[in-house]
Amino acid sequence: MSHKPIAPNHRYQAQMVSRRHILLINGPNLNLLGTREPQIYGSTTLHDIEQASQTLAFSLGFRLTTFQSNHEGAIIDRIHQAAGFFPSPPSPSPSSAATTTEAGVDPEDKVSAIIINPGAYTHTSIGIRDALLGTGIPFVEVHVSNVHAREAFRHHSYLSDKAVAVICGLGPFGYSAALEFLGRHMKF
Ligand SMILES: O=C1C[C@@](O)(C(=O)O)C[C@@H](O)[C@@H]1O
Secondary structure, eight states: OOOOOOOTTTOOOOOOOOOEEEEEEEEGGGGTTTTHHHHHHHOOOHHHHHHHHHHHHHHHTEEEEEEEEOOHHHHHHHHHTTHHHHHOOSSSSGGGGGGGOOTTTOOOGOSEEEEEOOOGGGGGGGGHHHHHHTTTTEEEESSSSSSGGOOGSSSOOOSSGGGEEEEEEEETTHHHHHHHHHHHHHOO
């Protein structure tokens, strides 16, 4: 009785299914959602938003990491980390004065896309714009309120012209909309 030969390149290996990784960043004062100006931002807390986003991301096949900071530099560092770069520790000699390093980077930290509500930094931060452009990570800009129906200084964003999409005025649903969009339409 003859057996069919197994092709030499035919491997029975369990494939690790790695989930696409999305980073959700919320900027200054968004930790106050739920109590902050409820007539503008509603009563949903950031914790509620992050939990709902985790559930939705899982069902869409994403891994989601959430991050909130009131500090511009911390947000910039987090964007760098999402691309695999970390600020170097202070250098003892000028000859080794690199500003970033890839040493020790966990490939799992790298993300495919960022959803960002930069809060007030939307209207002021060239640094966050440059971090997003410098890393090249595609991003969706989200605002809970309709910034265009508010004060004139909120009408300009330093990010919108570089964003894959901009969502504003949908309340907390804006975060879900961003995730759904990435799940269905982004090729990465
Ligand atoms: O902090 C915020 C929140 C905001 O980004 C929003 O989600 O509607 C709008 C910004 O103008 C404001 O500074």
